[in-house]
Structure formats: structure tokens, C-alpha cells
Amino acid sequence: SDEKLxxxxxxxxxxxxxxxxxxxxxxxxxxxxxxYNHFNDFVNAIKQEPRQRVLAVKDLIKQLPKPNQDTMQVLxxxxxxxxxxxxxxxxxxxxxAIVFGPTLLKPEKETGNIAVHTVYQNQIVExxxxxxxxxxxx
Numbered sequence: 436s437d438e439k440l441x442x443x444x445x446x447x448x449x450x451x452x453x454x455x456x457x458x459x460x461x462x463x464x465x466x467x468x469x470x471y472n473h474f475n476d477f478v479n480a481i482k483q484e485p486r487q488r489v490l491a492v493k494d495l496i497k498q499l500p501k502p503n504q505d506t507m508q509v510l511x512x513x514x515x516x517x518x519x520x521x522x523x524x525x526x527x528x529x530x531x532a533i534v535f536g537p538t539l540l541k542p543e544k545e546t547g548n549i550a551v552h553t554v555y556q557n558q559i560v561e562x563x564x565x566x567x568x569x570x571x572x573x
Contacts, residue, residue, distance in 0.1 A: 461538045468503055468510070471543040478555045481562065488562055493570045508571045515567050532561035
């Protein structure tokens with residue numbers, strides 16, 4: 436909403452509150468950041484041999500609506516900074532992927548493959564974090 440928040444207020448000191456709000460924002464979007472109609476394409480891209488994955492994911496991101504691409508770039512650059520401070524916050528590429536994968540990328544209708552989808556969702560997020568500069572440039 437258009438509510439003005441004072442992030443200096445002590446209620447925002449707990450990083451889990453802010454992270455939870457960020458995850459909730461993405462979870463409650465009418466459509467995930469990685470749009471429904473591209474879910475299977477991203478899953479197929481991550482199944483490719485390692486050298487092809489980055490190019491396939493990069494090409495798919497370019498097919499997303501421009502606001503999604505821009506938001507994705509800002510979000511992943513931020514998450515990369517979180518990982519770079521892993522000594523302090525104990526967040527790794529894998530842990531960020533586990534936390535954000537299912538929130539950012541999901542099928543429109545869940546099937547019996549929830550566990551399999553979760554693995555792919557996490558791998559896609561992790562790949563983007565690891566290959567951030569290759570995918571979005573510097």
C-alpha cells in the first residue's frame with residue numbers, strides 16, 4: 436500500500452520481520468515474478484547440460500515482462516549481497532534458493548510433483564545468483 440514506513444522504528448530491527456515482509460510481497464503477487472506460463476520453460480532450462488543452462492535461463496528472463504525483469508534484477512542483486520555477507524548472516528546460495536525459490540517460481544496448478552518442483556525452483560534461483568553478472572550484466 437502507499438503507507439509510509441519509518442524503518443528506523445524499533446519494530447523493524449528484527450531482520451526476520453523485513454525478510455518475511457519481502458517474501459510475503461512476492462508470494463501474494465497475482466502472478467509469480469517468474470510468470471506461470473514460463474514455469475515449465477525454466478524447469479526445462481535447468482535440466483539442460485550445465486553450459487547451456489545459463490544461456491537458456493538468460494533467454495527466458497528476456498521473455499518476461501519488463502517490470503518482472505527489472506524487479507528480478509534488483510532482487511537478485513540484493514540477494515547476492517546477502518550471500519556475500521554469509522559469514523555474518525549464515526546465508527548461502529543454497530539457503531537463499533530454498534527460501535525464495537518456491538515464492539518466486541511456481542506452477543499455476545500444483546500437481547503431484549511438489550518435491551520435484553521444489554528442487555528445480557531452488558536450482559533456478561541458485562543458478563541466477565551464481566551467474567548474476569552473466570545473466571544481467573554488470
